[in-house]
């Protein structure tokens with residue numbers, strides 16, 4: 743009992759001797775719990791996004807995305823098309839083993855159900871592509887938008903799975919230059935080729951929502 747008190751006292755003293763700045767930035771950086779990561783993994787597999795969009799999935803961070811008035815929450819349905827017109831805010835937690843200040847990530851928003859889930863001949867439709875994103879605690883991050891946001895316009899009654907994917911960028915990352923992601927040419931985006939060409943690692947996190955004409959008003 744006394745020994746424990748001593749330990750606690752020692753821990754308090756050593757924490758106090760750490761410069762305040764580094765203590766604050768460390769405590770401000772959230773990590774996903776193992777329960778959250780298991781939930782995330784199961785949600786993506788249950789939605790058959792493996793193998794429809796990605797070959798496998800073992801998340802190491804949590805992705806939070808939201809539109810004004812509604813959060814993206816692992817397959818929840820958006821019933822108001824108007825709601826997904828503005829660009830969503832996207833953030834993610836840090837990853838154990840990777841310094842959040844020194845690791846950059848690429849974010850995709852993709853639709854593997856274009857123009858409809860039964861015959862998705864336009865898959866994957868690229869709605870957004872951002873490089874050099876960092877975990878939510880890095881307030882100085884300078885994201886680069888490589889393909890600007892195009893809001894969903896589902897043409898089928900059946901809902902589409904609009905999916906956010908986060909990949910870790912390697913050191914000295916250069917985004918693949920030659921792939922076509924110009925406005926108006928967003929269909930048939932080849933995610934696997936892009937990931938391979940850029941040496942992207944992951945996906946390390948994902949989230950998705952559903953939206954289709956039957957639900958939308």
Ligand SMILES: *[C@@H]1O[C@H](CO)[C@@H](O)[C@H](O)[C@H]1NC(C)=O
Nearest residue numbers: 844845846874884913914915
């Ligand atoms: C992350 O992105 C920023 C902004 O483009 C860049 O200045 C920095 O060098 C990148 N860091 C790494 C580790 O790639």
